[in-house]
Amino acid sequence: MFLVGTYDGTNWNLYRNGTLVEQFPDGGVGPSELSSHPWSVGSRSNPNKYYGQFFTGSIAEPAILTNALDAATVSNLYNSVGLPPVITEAPVVPSPAYLGSAATFSVWADGPGTLSYQWYSNSVPVAGQTGTNFSLVGLIPSDSATYSVIVTNSHGAVTSTVVLVVADELPPIILTPAAESRWLGSPLSFAPTTLPTLQLSYQWDLNGHAIGGATQSSYTATTTLGNVGSYSLVISNSYATATSSVSTLAALTIPTNTLYPATILGDHPLSYFRLDEQSGTVAYDYAGGNNGKLLRRGGTWSAWLLVG
Numbered sequence: 001m002f003l004v005g006t007y008d009g010t011n012w013n014l015y016r017n018g019t020l021v022e023q024f025p026d027g028g029v030g031p032s033e034l035s036s037h038p039w040s041v042g043s044r045s046n047p048n049k050y051y052g053q054f055f056t057g058s059i060a061e062p063a064i065l066t067n068a069l070d071a072a073t074v075s076n077l078y079n080s081v082g083l084p085p086v087i088t089e090a091p092v093v094p095s096p097a098y099l100g101s102a103a104t105f106s107v108w109a110d111g112p113g114t115l116s117y118q119w120y121s122n123s124v125p126v127a128g129q130t131g132t133n134f135s136l137v138g139l140i141p142s143d144s145a146t147y148s149v150i151v152t153n154s155h156g157a158v159t160s161t162v163v164l165v166v167a168d169e170l171p172p173i174i175l176t177p178a179a180e181s182r183w184l185g186s187p188l189s190f191a192p193t194t195l196p197t198l199q200l201s202y203q204w205d206l207n208g209h210a211i212g213g214a215t216q217s218s219y220t221a222t223t224t225l226g227n228v229g230s231y232s233l234v235i236s237n238s239y240a241t242a243t244s245s246v247s248t249l250a251a252l253t254i255p256t257n258t259l260y261p262a263t264i265l266g267d268h269p270l271s272y273f274r275l276d277e278q279s280g281t282v283a284y285d286y287a288g289g290n291n292g293k294l295l296r297r298g299g300t301w302s303a304w305l306l307v308g
Contacts (some may be wrong), residue, residue, distance in 0.1 A: 084156025
């Protein structure tokens, strides 16, 4: 790393590898006042700017000059250093990478002079891939390979390598909630906890049979006796098909021994907490599914709710 610090009479300036990364007006106490890059020589700073912790690296060819260097001179000095590039951020691949998904490789490098890039697949140059980023879309099993990038300047080259393994399947889909109870006539809703960034088709099933028109990533309906049972989501693309985990729906009959619940539910509330749980800490909302958390006060349950 090539570091230069200057004071031009007004500002403290910090250059990293020929580029100005911080500038801060002089506050009368020197360069330690720089906001995000505290200066130190032969050490790294800790939260207290007046102390430092020595590092185990080394410093080569330090110099102190009588005049502050300008930006162009600092850049020229850096580019005169006869060193090959270094990788500062290596490529990372998704793991696992599923059928039809995308993989983007990105590399960051530093080095004097002009840097050139070339990406390889199993040691074979990938035509046209000469930038810092390289992407694959619509992954298939044959895309599994060792990918590398060679960064070059006039003084040498450095290589970074990763291995991509494409899973021969679509990603697993987990539905939420896993089990739900609703008053008859209340809305129900199931959806995946997460969805991959893929071009997918969707089909919702009830008790193993496709639901007509239910081809979105989530499913909503009104609770009836006819739609009680087990729900699952089938996802597919041109590469494969997969079925989600199963979520279940149970229907609750509106109480007839008291008029109040039927009256409340007749107004179609967004949430309805009866607070008649005999155990546990969950206050169930069988109207809208916005379950809350019961709080205990002095050894007894109270009616206060924390809606989840």
